[in-house]
Amino acid sequence: MPIVKCPYCGADVEYALGEVILTCPYCGTSFAISGEEIERHLMGRVNFSINEIYSIFKSWALRKPETPNDLPLKARIKNYQLNFYPYWVYRVNVTFAYEGYARNIPVRGRENEVFVISISANKKMYSTPLQNYEFSLKGKVFFSSHYARKTGGTILNADILEKEIWNNAWGTILNRAKAKIKTRGVTSVTVDIQNYNIEDKSFVHIPIYQATYTYDGREYLFLADASDARMIYAEIPVGTGFRMLALGGAAASLVAGIIVSIIGIQANLPVFAITSFIGFLAIAAYSAYKGLIQRVVSKKFHV
Amino acid sequence: MYIVGNKFINLNGNKNLVNVLEGKIAAQTTVSISTRDGRIVYVSATAYGAPQANLTDTLTRIIGGVGSELDYWQLYGDKFRLEIIKALSSYGYKVENVEIAVSYRCPNCGASIELNPEAVIYVCKYCGWSGDIFGKNLKIYTWPTLPRQTIEALVKRSTGGAKIVEADLKYVPYWLFEASIIVNYTARIVYRVKRGKKYVRRETDVRERFQKEIVYPLIARLNAEFYGDLEMQGNVEYNFKKKPPKEVTSQEARNIASYVLSPEISRDEAKEIIVDKLEDVGLNIAKERARSKFSGAESVHVYYYEPEIKVSDPILVMAPYWFIIYKSRGGIYSGAFSGIEGDLLKLEVPITPAERLVRLLGAWLVAALTGLGIEFFLDTSSSSKESIIIAVIGLGSALALAKSAFSEAKVRR
Numbered sequence: 001m002p003i004v005k006c007p008y009c010g011a012d013v014e015y016a017l018g019e020v021i022l023t024c025p026y027c028g029t030s031f032a033i034s035g036e037e038i039e040r041h042l043m044g045r046v047n048f049s050i051n052e053i054y055s056i057f058k059s060w061a062l063r064k065p066e067t068p069n070d071l072p073l074k075a076r077i078k079n080y081q082l083n084f085y086p087y088w089v090y091r092v093n094v095t096f097a098y099e100g101y102a103r104n105i106p107v108r109g110r111e112n113e114v115f116v117i118s119i120s121a122n123k124k125m126y127s128t129p130l131q132n133y134e135f136s137l138k139g140k141v142f143f144s145s146h147y148a149r150k151t152g153g154t155i156l157n158a159d160i161l162e163k164e165i166w167n168n169a170w171g172t173i174l175n176r177a178k179a180k181i182k183t184r185g186v187t188s189v190t191v192d193i194q195n196y197n198i199e200d201k202s203f204v205h206i207p208i209y210q211a212t213y214t215y216d217g218r219e220y221l222f223l224a225d226a227s228d229a230r231m232i233y234a235e236i237p238v239g240t241g242f243r244m245l246a247l248g249g250a251a252a253s254l255v256a257g258i259i260v261s262i263i264g265i266q267a268n269l270p271v272f273a274i275t276s277f278i279g280f281l282a283i284a285a286y287s288a289y290k291g292l293i294q295r296v297v298s299k300k301f302h303v
Numbered sequence: 304m305y306i307v308g309n310k311f312i313n314l315n316g317n318k319n320l321v322n323v324l325e326g327k328i329a330a331q332t333t334v335s336i337s338t339r340d341g342r343i344v345y346v347s348a349t350a351y352g353a354p355q356a357n358l359t360d361t362l363t364r365i366i367g368g369v370g371s372e373l374d375y376w377q378l379y380g381d382k383f384r385l386e387i388i389k390a391l392s393s394y395g396y397k398v399e400n401v402e403i404a405v406s407y408r409c410p411n412c413g414a415s416i417e418l419n420p421e422a423v424i425y426v427c428k429y430c431g432w433s434g435d436i437f438g439k440n441l442k443i444y445t446w447p448t449l450p451r452q453t454i455e456a457l458v459k460r461s462t463g464g465a466k467i468v469e470a471d472l473k474y475v476p477y478w479l480f481e482a483s484i485i486v487n488y489t490a491r492i493v494y495r496v497k498r499g500k501k502y503v504r505r506e507t508d509v510r511e512r513f514q515k516e517i518v519y520p521l522i523a524r525l526n527a528e529f530y531g532d533l534e535m536q537g538n539v540e541y542n543f544k545k546k547p548p549k550e551v552t553s554q555e556a557r558n559i560a561s562y563v564l565s566p567e568i569s570r571d572e573a574k575e576i577i578v579d580k581l582e583d584v585g586l587n588i589a590k591e592r593a594r595s596k597f598s599g600a601e602s603v604h605v606y607y608y609e610p611e612i613k614v615s616d617p618i619l620v621m622a623p624y625w626f627i628i629y630k631s632r633g634g635i636y637s638g639a640f641s642g643i644e645g646d647l648l649k650l651e652v653p654i655t656p657a658e659r660l661v662r663l664l665g666a667w668l669v670a671a672l673t674g675l676g677i678e679f680f681l682d683t684s685s686s687s688k689e690s691i692i693i694a695v696i697g698l699g700s701a702l703a704l705a706k707s708a709f710s711e712a713k714v715r716r
Contacts, residue, residue, distance in 0.1 A: 009385070026381070027381045027382060027385055028381030028382065029381075045379070045419070045420055047419050059628065059635065062634070062635040069634065069635075102490075102604030102605070102606035103493060103506060103604050105604075107607075109607075136421075136525045138525055138568075139419060139420040139421030139422075139525070139567070140376070140420070141376045141377075141378075141379035141380070142376050142377045142379050142380030142381075142382070142383075143380055143381070144379055144380050144381045144384070145381055146381050146384060147379070147381075183583075183586065184586060184608060185490075185590070185603055185604035185605055185606075186604060186605075186606060187604075227419075227421075228421075228525070230526060245656070245659070252663075253663070253666075253667065253705075257670075260667075260671055264674065269675075269678050271674070271677050271678045272671075272674035272675050272677070272678040273674070274674075275673055275674035275677050275678075275694060275698075276671045276675075277674075278670075278698065279669070279670025279671070279673055279674065279697070279698045280670050282670075282702050282705075283663070283666050283670065283702065283705040286702060286705050286706065286709075287705065287708075290709045
């Protein structure tokens with residue numbers, strides 16, 4: 001592996017090709033591969049153990065009807081990892097002009113807004129629930145490699161260039177500005193950013209548990225924020241009883257639909273036969289969908 | 304592999320950490336400092352290595368000197384730890400490692416208070432002092448909660464005697480604002496009126512200025528989502544007018560301290576957030592007012608909106624909230640009650656298999672009736688547009704009923 005010197009303590013820091021911002025495992029300094037130090041490098045503390053997170057997860061999962069009631073007894077954590085994922089967080093003061101339509105009336109105006117935006121800094125996070133994860137900078141403290149190591153965590157370096165990060169942030173700013181105007185009932189909104197000021201920029205590592213648990217020989221995954229116990233992604237097994245019930249409902253709906261449409265045709269009511277058959281088919285399809293899925297996925301969580 | 308607490312840690316040959324875990328404690332100290340950003344904290348340090356003369360005194364002096372030149376957040380970083388080791392070395396002490404822990408110091412009784420870094424206000428569980436992390440005293444207000452037995456009796460009554468697994472009391476912090484919203488707006492309303500036998504669509508503008516006085520409880524936590532959160536907010540707003548909360552004495556504060564969720568949003572931050580929230584509230588009121596002027600209003604488009612927000616200095620209120628987990632028919636369900644007057648906020652109620660069956664049969668019935676409706680409508684009218692509307696509404700309702708047959712639980716509020 002290639003090596004570069006830490007600009008703060010002079011230690012040798014190994015890195016993988018493609019990584020652009022590294023963290024010194026000895027002094028916690030974050031720096032670009034070219035040598036400049038990152039001014040504000042923060043981290044979330046690990047306020048919840050994996051056992052606490054798993055316990056919260058199980059009691060919540062049990063409240064879903066699909067979840068088998070013996071989940072707490074039979075489910076076992078197979079393995080887990082604690083990873084510190086890198087994000088850039090920008091606080092940007094933006095003045096933007098907008099145009100759109102309230103019905104057919106042209107609408108235009110100018111607004112000022114402060115946006116706080118977190119952008120994932122490692123390509124591995126793309127197309128995962130971590131890509132658009134949002135969090136507050138509140139409670140984030142100066143980074144410590146020593147602390148990360150003590151928690152058993154792995155630190156991911158950033159491998160996305162700052163230019164791409166800023167492009168992503170820009171896109172998010174535009175979307176948020178548009179969304180704000182759309183809430184007023186304005187449609188076809190276009191936004192032009194006239195002025196902006198980056199008030200604060202921080203590089204932040206967020207501790208996230210990635211845990212695999214087993215139930216009835218199958219594996220399921222969940223991701224949770226170790227600082228505040230927010231569940232980011234959760235897979236939950238669907239109990240056999242519930243699935244049988246749903247499949248039974250699907251079969252019964254299909255049979256009932258066929259019977260009703262036959263009656264309709266015999267009574268010379270073709271529109272009734274077709275329309276109600278479509279309705280029964282939709283009910284059967286939804287029931288079959290609930291019966292066939294072996295796991296439900298949730299990204300919304302109440303503690 | 305090492306065990307630290309209940310975790311296995313793979314040290315990956317990290318000699319430094321092996322030394323920490325196997326090494327002897329050379330010195331330990333706890334120093335009270337005021338950080339550069341004005342927080343009153345204890346810094347506890349443990350140096351590992353061979354015992355050395357006067358090491359504890361030197362360590363104490365170094366922490367007092369270096370620590371007070373840093374912001375609170377920096378005390379957690381590696382650089383603070385390394386600066387201490389470097390300073391010890393300059394005095395001729397050799398240590399293998401230094402471990403640091405940070406806690407707050409109660410300015411009243413001096414107790415060490417452990418908080419998550421997110422907290423900005425706390426109640427000392429030893430003396431009942433309440434204030435911010437900079438040591439500034441802050442009055443808090445609350446309603447005394449109804450006793451546990453009363454809440455449990457209410458749960459039993461609401462659930463038909465179900466077994467309570469857990470009844471957890473929390474005091475949820477709110478910044479309570481009294482605010483005045485003045486709004487100038489113009490909205491385009493699309494509405495339907497009857498002309499002869501048919502309904503026709505019309506458009507018009509509503510322009511007005513209104514003023515609204517409101518009470519707004521802003522939750523003082525970063526992650527404001529909890530079970531029944533919106534209902535609890537409404538309950539606090541309602542009770543604030545009906546039965547204002549009382550200022551908490553030190554004795555009362557000490558009694559509730561263990562149940563208090565520490566506020567994570569300061570008064571100044573709350574004042575910034577509230578403006579955005581009230582702008583949204585003002586927009587919704589404007590939409591409602593515009594909609595209410597036309598009985599057949601289909602849509603409201605606010606194309607000019609200028610709010611003016613005036614807020615009072617908020618008070619911090621700790622509202623008693625009970626989260627309940629109970630067992631019923633083999634499943635586990637949740638509930639939330641307000642401890643102020645025992646109001647039911649939100650309760651999951653199990654759906655029995657028979658109820659699920661009834662909902663599915665209901666979906667069948669709606670699908671069949673939709674078919675019949677369209678058949679007879681086409682017989683009496685030539686308009687296919689209305690038939691399509693009936694089909695969409697009817698089949699949509701049938702599918703919604705089918706979905707409800709497989710939903711988690713019924714929710715009562």
